[in-house]
Amino acid sequence: MGRHGWDTGALRWRLTAVLGVVVAVAALVVTLIGTLPGDGPSTKGTMPDGDRVHGTPATPPAHTDPDVGWGFTHTQFSADEGSGSATARVAGLLSGTGMPQNQHIMGWGAGNPEPVKGHYDFEEMDRRIDFIRRSGGTPVITLCCSPDWMKGGRAGVNSTDWSQSALETAPTPDHYKDFAALAATVARRYPDVRHFVVWNEFKGFWNNAKGRWDYEGYTQLYNLVYKALKQVDPQIMVGGPYLVMDSVDPRQQQNASTALRGPWGAMDQRVLDAFDYWNKHKAGADFVVVDGSSYTKDDDMVPDEFAATDKFTAVSAWVRQQTRGLPLWWAEYYVEPADANDDRKGWSEDHRVAVQAAGMIALVKGGASSGFYWNPENAKGPGCPGCLWTPTDTAAGGGALPMYDLVSRFAKAFPPGTVYRTVPTAEDDLPDVRVLATDKVVLVVNTLNRPISAQVDGKRFDMKAYGVTWLQR
Template sequence: MLTSALVIWTTGWQAGGVGFGPTRPVGPASRVAPDAPTSWPAWGFTHTQVSVDTQQGPAQALRDLSREAMPQVTPIMGWGLDNPEPSPGEYNWASLDHRMSVIRKTRGTPVITLCCSPDWMKGGAQGQTDWTHLEDAVASQHFDDFANLAAKVAQRYPDVRYYAVWNEFKGFWNNRANRWDYEGYTTLYNKVYAALKKVDPDLRIGGPYIVLNSDAPGRAYGPPSELHGVWGSMDQRGLDAVKYWSKHKAGADFLAVDGSSLPQQKDVRMNEFETLAKFSDATKWLRGLDPKLPVWWAEWYVEPDGSDWSDEHRGAVLTAAFMEFVRGGASSAYYWSPQTHTSGSCAGCLWFGSSQGGGATPNLVMLQNFARWFPPGTRLVDVRSSDPSVRVLAQAHEMVLVNTRDTPVSAQVGGHKVDLAPYEVKWMGR
């Protein structure tokens, strides 16, 4: 138990949401289990359409991002990046080169998602890019061409060691059977896997990067599911896709999925903290398929569309979600960075717009704290709260507390009385 004197840091927002209060400074790394994959890319984020590589004047964001080395994910096309091969054998690497340089500059561990594909690989014209068809699947006759493009990417960026193949089964849906086209995706995956391993057998490659949708309790749609929880039931069609890929893949170094903690039914209101158990329950199920494969959450979401959550509310749910990834045994989880324009701000952003200083928000500080104090394999310590509405995750030197209520709470945590404001997050270190 953490019963010695504690130092407390609070991650919070000042009035008006333009700055944030004192945050726990990055400190010494925690002890982890001897067999923990300490070199594995763990908690990080994905660059999207408007990121630090496209904003003007993000100097403070770049400095804040550099404080803690974290994995940073980028696709090869879309979400701010140009078509890398507009015509067969004619390459355009400028935008991807620039994003890669920013990742390196900010001490990031680069992770590449091999999505999406040039138009001519999916029925479009050579030399043109129709962004309305970004999410179309690669045509089967061009699987080899896409695998060749993946190999070209690996050759151009030899410092990249981690590759996820495709994204959310985009375009791979079997309308006739009302299920995912897992046969087509797995065929593409195997060709890409072979091409990358030919470039460098030590590259880490994984899939299937399927979205795991779930239904609210009593509202299941589709075939009966083998995975249930307080959050509802998983759509069995997603689980079937994972199982097919797991059985028929040529090889893999990790298993990647994504999903929301919320059910598919938009009209159902559920407790946003209780539904987070989906992440740990699903992770444990995935680890059961092949205990040797690390589990990645390539994307994850917790907030309903059009919510009126405050910054504090959102921060509490995001932090509690990371607790579930740690407890469930996930090896990586990547925050899908919301898009914001140069001078603006947005809900859930990792850095402020340039008109607001461009620095880190508490969301980025939270990611950095988890990367520092709770990497995969961290030995957890059993620290409990006297109030069940206060969630606690602890290791030998640091713990994080979350008040899941919209009212103040006083609780005994690890032998100490702790007062928490509504939805407050506290990092506490010895």
């Protein structure tokens, strides 16, 4: 789980109250925030301050359907902080794209939202949501993780355990209703947010005794959260189960699915069982959410890094079939294995962008219509493999990187509801290129580490090694 979705930077709680005098002030702020209008049960669907929630006006919902398109997830470091000119530069990049931007409620840049039962601290969450609004994005909230007191830990402003094992612990069953109440409080605080994802990668929901996922526990939590959000506003859209769609080597037999497999490997049957239970016992869902990588649990890309992305097509088609066509979101999708520090540095940026483009094409071909790129920036420069923009810690930061160009252009060219077309491709090019086309645009990816001359949609053109080309029709 950790290598797919864990941001090691999220372990570092950005404490602002390290001095004794500030601790007292912070406690007071927490208490005051916890009693703001809009957090109690009597403020159903209303905004605390007229048409303003906090720093930035809460605009009417930009999307009223369950699909939001292609965007990214904010992690520990993002453009809500840093040099003013750099953060403004990123906001300018994003302005007008409408790309969805996802933020967790605890971890990945957000503090403990409810350090003491009934008392809330949304300072960092507010800053992220304000940035999303300011940059014109569609806000999405992932309801993870949970305050310590909900999972056997201590309550208190300065008692949060930010270790990976602690943060990845699920609420205990006796606190499922408390977590659902927190979810409702979050929904009331951000009334312009219409899309909520319940939990992240089944973190903490593992049944050691049975050697499988605790899908009963997760589904119980999910159903309580689903109902709580719908009570706040029936128009809120809710999705899950955010399972990691792990696969194993195609030669492996233990825990390997016999039904969902291909040259890329075989799905872990325990994941499919968990998905099946949630799907049959869920209280409802407006969209379905999964995540995962094109490579196996052992970080093998079979048959190769491009062909491995066919897993995304197969898994997406399976999920859509099981859920009778619910809109499909990939909360995270990875095509490049990480090292022990969760870094991805082994490929050139051209190589990285090409495989990423092939992966996104594969997701679309399986029926996915929304996806979120993970981790837009590093803490500081100069290197930032795979980032969307340069770090915003200096005035020169916030510049677009090649991956941003791909993700933003993909989002614009292939929004939800896009009708895709088949275009003629030279027969000798077919093994070497990946193509996605509409009536207006064609995306072509060269999967080879050498230049080629390709012929697609009646046009002959040269492509560099691992080139990504956009054609207008």
